[in-house]
Amino acid sequence: MVLKIFFPQCCNRADSGLLVGRWIAGHDSAVVLAVIHYPFIPGQVKQYIQQMQAQSGVELSVLGSWSLPKEGQEGLESFLRDLSTIFPQERWLQISRQMGKTGFTCEVLSRDQSEKLNLLTFIFLSGGSARRSNEAEAKKESKDGGDGEEEAEEKVIFVHYEQRKVMLSQLHPIANENPENKSEPSTELREMFQTVAHSQPLFFLDKYDDGLLKSTHWQSEGREASIIVELMKQASVPLCIFISWLLSVWTWTCNIWIFSVFPLCFLSSILSTFIQLSYRTEHMRTLSSPKSAEGHTQFMRKANILVSVLVDVALGVFLMSWLYRDDHISMLADALVPAADHVAQQLEELLQWLMGAPAGLKMNRALDQVLGRFFLYHIHLWISYIHLMAPFIEGILWYGGLSACFGLTFALSLLSDMVALFTFHIYCFYVYGARLYCLKIYGLSSLWRLFRGKKWNVLRQRVDSCSYDLDQLFIGTLLLTILLFLLPTTALYYLVFTLLRLVIVLFQGILHLSVDFINSFPLFAAGLRVCRSYRLAEGVKFRVLCEEPGTALHLLMEINPLKFSSVVRTYRTPTYSCYPKDSWAALVKKLFIGELIYPWRHKTTKTD
Amino acid sequence: MEEEAFTDINGKPITLDCHSHSSFCREFTVSSPKVSIGKVMVYTCSVWLLAYAVFFFTQNTAVLSSAILITLVGMMLHIHFVKVDHESLLVIGSLGIQVSSSYASGREVTTFIEMSKIKDIVINEAIYMHQIIYYLCVLLKEPFEPNEVSSVVPLFQSSKPRLGCLVKVYKSCQEILSTCQ
Numbered sequence: 001m002v003l004k005i006f007f008p009q010c011c012n013r014a015d016s017g018l019l020v021g022r023w024i025a026g027h028d029s030a031v032v033l034a035v036i037h038y039p040f041i042p043g044q045v046k047q048y049i050q051q052m053q054a055q056s057g058v059e060l061s062v063l064g065s066w067s068l069p070k071e072g073q074e075g076l077e078s079f080l081r082d083l084s085t086i087f088p089q090e091r092w093l094q095i096s097r098q099m100g101k102t103g104f105t106c107e108v109l110s111r112d113q114s115e116k117l118n119l120l121t122f123i124f125l126s127g128g129s130a131r132r133s134n135e136a137e138a139k140k141e142s143k144d145g146g147d148g149e150e151e152a153e154e155k156v157i158f159v160h161y162e163q164r165k166v167m168l169s170q171l172h173p174i175a176n177e178n179p180e181n182k183s184e185p186s187t188e189l190r191e192m193f194q195t196v197a198h199s200q201p202l203f204f205l206d207k208y209d210d211g212l213l214k215s216t217h218w219q220s221e222g223r224e225a226s227i228i229v230e231l232m233k234q235a236s237v238p239l240c241i242f243i244s245w246l247l248s249v250w251t252w253t254c255n256i257w258i259f260s261v262f263p264l265c266f267l268s269s270i271l272s273t274f275i276q277l278s279y280r281t282e283h284m285r286t287l288s289s290p291k292s293a294e295g296h297t298q299f300m301r302k303a304n305i306l307v308s309v310l311v312d313v314a315l316g317v318f319l320m321s322w323l324y325r326d327d328h329i330s331m332l333a334d335a336l337v338p339a340a341d342h343v344a345q346q347l348e349e350l351l352q353w354l355m356g357a358p359a360g361l362k363m364n365r366a367l368d369q370v371l372g373r374f375f376l377y378h379i380h381l382w383i384s385y386i387h388l389m390a391p392f393i394e395g396i397l398w399y400g401g402l403s404a405c406f407g408l409t410f411a412l413s414l415l416s417d418m419v420a421l422f423t424f425h426i427y428c429f430y431v432y433g434a435r436l437y438c439l440k441i442y443g444l445s446s447l448w449r450l451f452r453g454k455k456w457n458v459l460r461q462r463v464d465s466c467s468y469d470l471d472q473l474f475i476g477t478l479l480l481t482i483l484l485f486l487l488p489t490t491a492l493y494y495l496v497f498t499l500l501r502l503v504i505v506l507f508q509g510i511l512h513l514s515v516d517f518i519n520s521f522p523l524f525a526a527g528l529r530v531c532r533s534y535r536l537a538e539g540v541k542f543r544v545l546c547e548e549p550g551t552a553l554h555l556l557m558e559i560n561p562l563k564f565s566s567v568v569r570t571y572r573t574p575t576y577s578c579y580p581k582d583s584w585a586a587l588v589k590k591l592f593i594g595e596l597i598y599p600w601r602h603k604t605t606k607t608d
Numbered sequence: 609m610e611e612e613a614f615t616d617i618n619g620k621p622i623t624l625d626c627h628s629h630s631s632f633c634r635e636f637t638v639s640s641p642k643v644s645i646g647k648v649m650v651y652t653c654s655v656w657l658l659a660y661a662v663f664f665f666t667q668n669t670a671v672l673s674s675a676i677l678i679t680l681v682g683m684m685l686h687i688h689f690v691k692v693d694h695e696s697l698l699v700i701g702s703l704g705i706q707v708s709s710s711y712a713s714g715r716e717v718t719t720f721i722e723m724s725k726i727k728d729i730v731i732n733e734a735i736y737m738h739q740i741i742y743y744l745c746v747l748l749k750e751p752f753e754p755n756e757v758s759s760v761v762p763l764f765q766s767s768k769p770r771l772g773c774l775v776k777v778y779k780s781c782q783e784i785l786s787t788c789q
Contacts, residue, residue, distance in 0.1 A: 002632065002702040002788060027724075028702075155632065157703065187722050187751065541718040542698060542706050544629055555633075555700075560718055 002155045003108065004029035005093065006192055008163040011035050014216035016067040019093065020049065022059055022195050027188040031195045033202055034217040035066050042086045044212050055201040064093030084109055106156045163218035165534040165559060166196045170296045172538055172562055172570065189540060243288040247281060272413040276515065279576055283309065300571055303524040312407035312518055319411055320404045329401060333394035340386045340422065344379050351375055354492065363489045371493055375429055382425040409515045416511040423504050430501035431596065437494035438594030440483055447480035498591060522571035533561035614773040617741055624773050626780065632701030632788050636777050638767040639694040643712060655679050687712040692766035699781050701788030705746060707763060723789060724751045729781045731774050742771045744778060
């Protein structure tokens with residue numbers, strides 16, 4: 001079996017001392033976390049390790065000894081060997097290195113026998129640049145280690161890792177953080193990453209501490225902290241409490257006033273502005289909870305929400321500054337009424353065209369006139385309504401534009417709602433046309449069955465043959481003929497208004513998609529992937545450095561960052577989904593039959 | 609460091625490079641043939657001749673500039689995303705297996721599979737239309753279900769070496785896996 005030792009890069013030039021770390025059970029490997037230097041008192045070392053174990057929850061122990069003899073420090077070898085009796089371990093590692101040479105030697109002393117083991121491979125795990133050169137020294141050392149008692153040929157792999165990066169990184173797929181759910185054994189790499197990540201209390205002792213122990217790890221040159229970050233942490237607690245109080249007041253008023261009055265509660269489920277408002281309230285509530293985030297997923301979610309809200313507000317303020325400058329609002333208001341007039345005029349022309357002989361088709365004159373006049377009257381009503389509202393439009397736009405200060409998503413939702421309101425007549429026309437067409441189609445299909453002498457059996461849900469009386473057949477055939485010859489007219493009106501409605505739905509859909517994108521895209525995670533790619537790790541990768549035959553092997557290992565698509569997929573904020581609930585085939589079938597389509601149905605976040 | 613010439617399933621020459629770093633660490637690199645100058649020239653000339661023909665009829669210089677742009681962008685995308693220069697397999701006993709492919713632009717895509725997830729390395733055969741193709745693959749298992757194969761990772765997908773090359777790699781890998789698993 002091969003023994004794997006994970007060795008931090010920062011300890012490559014550390015002074016001689018004791019190795020502190022953890023044995024990973026079941027995988028035959030050890031993670032070295034720090035080196036405690038001479039002089040020390042063994043009792044104090046044991047006490048310190050127990051203290052660290054209590055604080056961090058990691059099973060720390062003394063793994064062995066490390067020696068990098070400087071000038072005037074000969075004779076440490078025997079001292080190091082005697083230490084194994086003071087710290088009783090199952091296996092005691094003796095790692096040593098000569099200055100100026102790149103190779104390490106390792107002797108593993110087992111408790112029962114003292115086997116001298118061969119050192120055959122070094123694997124260096126590092127994120128830095130390769131700065132070692134070829135060394136033939138290791139070959140000689142391995143040969144020396146081969147003398148003496150050799151009962152088992154065991155190989156040792158050294159894995160060098162960059163401690164800070166491994167400490168901060170998170171392996172994906174993220175394991176379930178529920179401690180009761182630990183049914184599957186963790187893999188070796190995951191255990192190693194978790195060990196380093198949880199040993200943070202061990203890295204608080206730096207060289208400026210006046211304590212009794214001196215150690216070397218990635219932070220031993222001095223702990224760094226930013227005063228701005230500390231101040232912000234202190235200031236954020238009262239701010240969070242204030243915001244959460246505000247939000248609770250707001251949700252209480254919403255529940256009392258809005259949801260109890262009937263028209264408002266119906267409106268609030270239809271209008272996308274209200275939905276977006278409730279969604280953002282939920283987000284702010286997550287953000288402003290005074291507890292700090294436990295676990296990586298929660299932290300990423302909070303960070304993503306915060307960055308998304310900030311970007312949203314920034315874009316909204318940018319939009320506002322463009323709107324309120326140079327009188328853009330009055331320009332828009334002045335352009336709106338003539339645009340509505342123009343649309344109404346186009347619709348009237350369309351209806352006149354339909355009432356004539358559209359595309360060379362010959363319509364049934366009477367039905368044509370009825371339907372055309374009916375819709376023309378509606379358009380006339382609508383235009384009067386627009387003209388009535390004309391003086392107030394500028395005011396509405398002005399106050400509506402203020403909502404952009406909450407965020408661009410609010411402005412877009414408001415725009416979508418306003419488009420829905422202003423094209424309400426098209427929606428009405430579509431509903432009338434669709435209902436008429438639907439009735440006609442049902443009537444036709446039923447009478448067609450009668451014509452063939454069949455009947456729909458409701459009990460058995462199938463078509464059965466039926467013997468009709470003569471007068472039933474006569475009337476049925478007559479009605480069938482009438483409906484059949486009126487079909488082209490109705491179908492044409494239905495087609496035109498469905499197309500118009502679909503155009504509006506498409507426009508609204510684009511708006512909703514962009515709102516959804518701003519809501520759910522994990523900007524913080526994407527930024528982290530770009531700037532600090534080692535924090536989101538998919539795995540690790542090894543690279544072979546220069547090597548010589550028969551000597552130690554140098555391998556370089558780095559953190560393999562997560563792919564962008566996986567980042568977006570893992571960290572997407574779940575939104576109220578407004579995706580179409582029908583597939584394309586179902587949609588086409590509904591259009592053909594004449595059923596009303598509601599392609600954008602909002603699901604609430606509490607889905608079953 | 610031994611380099612041998614083999615052919616892939618389409619008859620093009622590829623090279624296999626076996627490197628033994630230690631008794632339980634070996635690296636196998638299969639290199640595909642490089643982009644040939646002839647093909648590049650044929651492709652560029654045909655696109656530009658077509659653009660000139662269109663320009664002759666429409667007298668619109670945008671056609672020419674767009675043809676140049678398309679050629680450049682297409683070539684850059686091809687060498688960055690499509691053309692694989694070499695694929696390598698690094699087997700480290702009791703640690704795992706690393707599979708990496710590097711593209712002609714220098715981009716490297718690496719995956720490391722830990723030893724606890726590896727069940728075995730085998731040569732599978734696949735029937736593709738009228739051909740029977742052999743490919744080397746790694747069988748993966750869940751750590752707590754040692755008797756079931758959870759997924760299969762095929763190796764050397766772009767270079768597609770033939771059976772002789774695969775057998776050589778297979779024998780080498782099995783030497784390491786049998787001792788160190």
